[in-house]
Amino acid sequence: MTARIAGQLAIVTGASSGIGEAIARRLGSEGTNLVLWARRGERLACLAEEIADQSGVSVDTGVVDVRDREAVQGEAARLMSELGTPDILVNNAGLAAGMAPVHDADVDDWDRMIDTNVKGLLHVTRAFLPAMVERDSGQVVNIGSITGRQVYPGSTVYAASKYAVQAITEGTNLDLLGTGVRVSGVHPGLVETEFSLVRFKGDEDRAGAVYKGIEPLTGADVADVVSYVLNAPPRINVADVVVFAKAQGSVHHILRDEG
Template identity: 45%
Template sequence: MAKTILVTGATSGFGRACAEKFARNGWQLIISGRRTERLEELRQAFPETPMHIAVLDVRDRTAVESMVASLPTRFADIDVLLNNAGLALGLHPAHEADLEDWETMVDTNIKGLFYLTRSLLPAMVERGRGHIINMGSVAGTWPYPGGNVYGATKAFVKQFSNNLRADLLGKGIRVTNIEPGLAETEFSVVRFHGDRQKADQVYQGTRPLTGEDIADIVWWAVNTPPHVNINSVEVMPTCQSWAPFAIHRNQEKG
């Protein structure tokens, strides 16, 4: 029997690239996202791959629970959950940020992730196997101006992943947090509310990570021997590093 992976946010970026990677390598997939046409497009690109479409907004707890409960028998035993659905909105300092943007990031990056995880974990524990892959970010460790709530949500993902490992000790279930840095997907287009020109400026003069780079890392983490748990992977493009400490100098004081 082919193994099964559930990929949230499979309509673009890391999720799409990961879905394609696993489809090419003989897995069967549950692909989840809000854009039906993109999910259908992905399924049609792999006509030989068993693929179940779940049109889903991960922020809706009832919808998540209903989706998991109604999975076809063939797809019900999930080997890997890739919690990829997430987003950044805005880059304003905290005192100017849009509260609705903050709420959307919390509801998606935090609540959506733990709704899926909580819905699938009992069956994984009962079977004594499974792998939770959470898509974090370097922003969960390294702050930057305007990162405020986005960075905080990814810090949650990091600590939640660590605590899952503690809870699941001896259960045969692995947990991995993937923490990408600068990557060119639809991420910045979403962050700037569709302003592609502003999004393109983020990557000007750089060679950022791609969805395929992250898919390769996810594939590697999943395919290490069962007794090996990759706790976390922090990855940046070589054009990116840490900034020096910021120091505000009051010129009036000399």
């Protein structure tokens, strides 16, 4: 069966690895033409070539740091002048940095998280949403986190940034009521990607311990959920989805196999 979104144009931020890469691969396999943004140009170029070869879709790339508002606006203007208004925007770019308590945290880590997870998402949304509203159609998917609902020790500012994603998603839906544009939030629990390696600044042992004793979600699992959201009939807005691995009940309840 042909996917409903086949032939549409989707932009995915943070597409060079992890959940973003998995979403790009899944959408490409469904016949969606792609625009992939990330900071790592070499990885992005390799991924784009691979998806184009495997799926036969067109894949445009942009080396964009979503924290840079001028870069976002410039690349968005180029994209829309050449390819038109995207049908789909997946705001995936995001990160966690450190797990120190607030009174002992690195303020630079705070800036990275807030500037990427909150302001970056807003920069990208603001760049494309007016054209979607003018056309009266489009879908936006914001990738949040269960940490945007439940805080755990050491996550204060990261959680605050993801609570903000939740609020932005809900508020944008209200702002768009009566238009043909839909906004959805997808909020995963534990997903094994480079996320923890980035958070712990390359400490592989510490990153690996996060997933020890459980079978976590994969990026492909999250991509499955995003595909479901995007392929729902136009009369449906899947406003909010939380997805856990079977072994996770909340940020505080994880059943680990100690054997």
